[in-house]
Amino acid sequence: MNSLTTRQKKALETREKLLKTSLDLFNKHGFEHVSVEQITKACNVSKGTFYTHFPSKYDVILEKFKELDNFYSTVEKSIDGNMPASEKILLLYREQMLYLTNIVGKDLLRTVYTAAMTNQVKKDHYLISPQRKIFQILNTYIEEGIKLGEFRKDLQATQMQTIIKRCMRANVYDWLIHNEDFDLVAEMAHFTAVVLNGMKVEATDEVT
Missing domain, CATH: 1.10.10.60 (Homeodomain-like)
Structure with missing residues (x-):
């Protein structure tokens, strides 16, 4: 080289x-x-x-923020492929929240979220781009969960994707506006687990 x-x-x-x-x-x-x-x-x-x-x-912020995608690729490789889809999603989010808390920090994330709400940023800004690595991984897990019968089939995959993505943004936003007593990792785990449980196939639904 x-x-x-x-x-x-x-x-x-x-x-x-x-x-x-x-x-x-x-x-x-x-x-x-x-x-x-x-x-x-x-x-x-x-x-x-x-x-x-x-x-x-804004591309200055994105350049720094896109470092996260390399991290997500590393996390994906470390997740046990035999785990249920819901557990994979929870683990992915846990690792993401740890990275945001310990590496990225509130200052940069506040800047990213603030910039995303100004008229200086395109409507299809990076935060919600379906091309982001974390969303691609998330979509894979959701489709896997539906195919294997873990998730309900009366919800479309795209609907589930939207809801689970909002879990992430809602918890991060709450973290940004709360004091230091807000545990992002714990709050994300609890909130997302409740949402995922509502998407799972009930035991009675499995009986035909």
Whole structure:
């Protein structure tokens, strides 16, 4: 593998500086109150340099946030394929909540959620994109649960997907607006387990 040239190394350093500076400014002043000009001035680079690395200031957040998808792929490989689908979903969410709590943190997530609610973000923003790795994994588990008779068949897979995704966003939002006594991992486990139980086939339903 060829080593990076001096120019390539410089470009990577500039990109990382833009990323870090942008996130620091967003956390300090709020996403909607920070302009690309402020970011570039703080980094002592031109606007053209910024747009070479990031199409928009929201893409700065997404670049950091997308690191989660690599984590989800790792989690998926570690989950026992013989587990019931509902337990796989609970384990996936548990690992996600631990990562958000210990690695991502409230500051960045607040920025992501705030930015998603501004008119500077497209309607089909990354938070709800079906292309996200976690949603693809989730969909696989739901379809598996329906096929194997664990989940009810009177609910469409897409309906179940929507409900379970909302479990995630609702709990994360509550975590962001509560004090430190809100245990995101525990609350997510309890809330999602209750929802999943409502989607399972009742014992009486299995009798034909």
